Amino acid sequence: MSIDFELTAEQKKLKYGMREFAQEVVRPAAERADALTDPQEAFLAMKPAFEQASAMGLPTSFLPKKYGGGGLSNVDFMIAAEELCAVDPGFPTIVLVNGLALMPLTWFGSEQQCEKWIGQATSSGRTDYLAGWVVSERGGTANFDHPSPTAGIQLVADHDKANGEYVLNGEKHWPCNAGGWDLQGADVNLCIVRTDRTKGGKEGLSAILVERGTPGIEYEVIDKIGHRTCQNVTMTFRDVRVPEENLFAHGDGDLVINRNFTWSGSVASIAAVGVARGAYQFALNWARTFTGGGARPIINHQAVGNLLTEIAAKIEAARYMCWKAAHYMDMYDSEGQALGAMNKTFCGDLMQSVVFDCMRIVGVNAVDKKFPMEKYYRESLIFPLYDAGNLAMQRRKAWGVMADAEFSPDTFVDCDPLQFKKSMEGYGVMAEVG
Numbered sequence: 040m041s042i043d044f045e046l047t048a049e050q051k052k053l054k055y056g057m058r059e060f061a062q063e064v065v066r067p068a069a070e071r072a073d074a075l076t077d078p079q080e081a082f083l084a085m086k087p088a089f090e091q092a093s094a095m096g097l098p099t100s101f102l103p104k105k106y107g108g109g110g111l112s113n114v115d116f117m118i119a120a121e122e123l124c125a126v127d128p129g130f131p132t133i134v135l136v137n138g139l140a141l142m143p144l145t146w147f148g149s150e151q152q153c154e155k156w157i158g159q160a161t162s163s164g165r166t167d168y169l170a171g172w173v174v175s176e177r178g179g180t181a182n183f184d185h186p187s188p189t190a191g192i193q194l195v196a197d198h199d200k201a202n203g204e205y206v207l208n209g210e211k212h213w214p215c216n217a218g219g220w221d222l223q224g225a226d227v228n229l230c231i232v233r234t235d236r237t238k239g240g241k242e243g244l245s246a247i248l249v250e251r252g253t254p255g256i257e258y259e260v261i262d263k264i265g266h267r268t269c270q271n272v273t274m275t276f277r278d279v280r281v282p283e284e285n286l287f288a289h290g291d292g293d294l295v296i297n298r299n300f301t302w303s304g305s306v307a308s309i310a311a312v313g314v315a316r317g318a319y320q321f322a323l324n325w326a327r328t329f330t331g332g333g334a335r336p337i338i339n340h341q342a343v344g345n346l347l348t349e350i351a352a353k354i355e356a357a358r359y360m361c362w363k364a365a366h367y368m369d370m371y372d373s374e375g376q377a378l379g380a381m382n383k384t385f386c387g388d389l390m391q392s393v394v395f396d397c398m399r400i401v402g403v404n405a406v407d408k409k410f411p412m413e414k415y416y417r418e419s420l421i422f423p424l425y426d427a428g429n430l431a432m433q434r435r436k437a438w439g440v441m442a443d444a445e446f447s448p449d450t451f452v453d454c455d456p457l458q459f460k461k462s463m464e465g466y467g468v469m470a471e472v473g
């Protein structure tokens with residue numbers, strides 16, 4: 040019997056160590072930050088907690104040991120992330136995005152690029168090192184694999200061969216961490232660019248690393264209703280010159296997007312579970328203690344008891360799906376595009392409604408800002424929308440895999456490998472250009 044859901048002694052240590060860090064360090068900082076009206080100040084208020092997390096090795100924990108990272112498995116990262124998210128999901132998003140910026144090098148970069156850029160993150164000796172993942176655009180992210188060069192990604196990188204550089208022009212909207220602590224840029228930003236103006240999304244995209252201090256970039260912070268402790272920005276690029284050796288995945292930027300949002304999909308899923316668990320813990324305690332003027336606590340009402348069992352079952356099921364997806368991705372170096380996408384859509388959508396069910400248990404007091412439920416609700420609204428929105432990007436990815444003859448309903452339960460291919464992309468794009 041090889042199926043085993045029991046945490047090892049090390050995993051329990053990780054879980055409870057992370058819970059203590061979340062409650063003692065992240066919670067007070069996040070409560071202060073969430074209440075600040077200026078979004079950049081909110082992000083900055085998390086810097087001391089981030090520095091403590093860095094001293095523990097958290098922002099580089101999932102990077103390969105070979106390049107100085109912690110070599111943490113996806114499954115172990117799930118266990119740690121749930122604990123942080125049960126307190127505040129914005130803070131671990133800062134940590135996660137460091138990974139989204141650097142993990143693609145391990146899949147698509149050269150050995151030299153991995154040593155240089157991942158090495159810089161793991162051995163800088165600094166505790167405030169930040170990396171950004173820069174893909175989303177105002178004019179549409181979900182259509183990044185559209186066959187027209189004028190749809191999808193429009194940040195253009197023209198090759199100036201004579202000077203050995205790429206010249207970037209355009210705009211990005213929503214990247215996390217990318218502005219850095221001082222709005223002068225993260226230490227490095229991994230940008231998805233169009234390197235061929237004549238080709239569509241499956242053929243014309245690449246990835247390029249833009250170092251802090253590169254002239255020609257402006258950053259403007261976005262104010263948002265949830266995940267206020269992480270930073271999102273609009274980035275404007277005007278004739279930004281980047282050395283050509285910083286480019287990788289030439290013509291395969293689409294594959295970088297799909298694999299990266301697969302790796303992060305399970306983390307976003309467990310983040311949704313973490314937030315729902317936090318809301319459930321509060322609602323359960325409320326139901327056991329609040330009488331509503333009656334003789335006994337409201338948990339004794341059948342309606343309340345029934346709903347609580349449904350809430351608990353959904354959270355348990357969602358968590359185990361996250362562990363399964365993470366386990367599969369540990370087996371195949373994060374090639375699990377359909378399972379990762381199904382994990383993200385299932386958990387993101389379901390946990391959002393579970394948080395509302397928890398509010399129904401608490402009743403009207405759930406909207407009183409002195410209780411944590413209103414924050415859990417604002418946080419839960421983000422899950423179906425971010426990290427490659429559920430409605431199009433993630434579902435289209437799973438759909439494309441399922442349409443392939445190599446996919447079978449037994450693929451994931453049998454833990455069989457399944458290589459993601461360009462032919463699985465482009466499902467659901469409308470080929471004509473408006």
Ligand SMILES: Cc1cc2nc3c(=O)[nH]c(=O)nc-3n(C[C@H](O)[C@H](O)[C@H](O)COP(=O)(O)OP(=O)(O)OC[C@H]3O[C@@H](n4cnc5c(N)ncnc54)[C@H](O)[C@@H]3O)c2cc1C
Binds near residue numbers: 176426430467
């Ligand atoms: C907290 C947070 C953190 C984030 N971090 C980052 C980050 O680090 N880096 C980054 O680059 N981005 C980041 N984002 C942005 C985010 O990941 C994506 O931009 C977003 O998930 C894509 O949104 P969308 O699906 O609404 O895309 P859009 O392209 O804006 O689509 C808008 C609508 O059109 C629909 N649609 C478009 N095309 C199709 C189609 N072909 N078929 C069906 N429907 C379609 C979509 O489903 C959606 O309903 C972050 C966002 C948030 C809130």
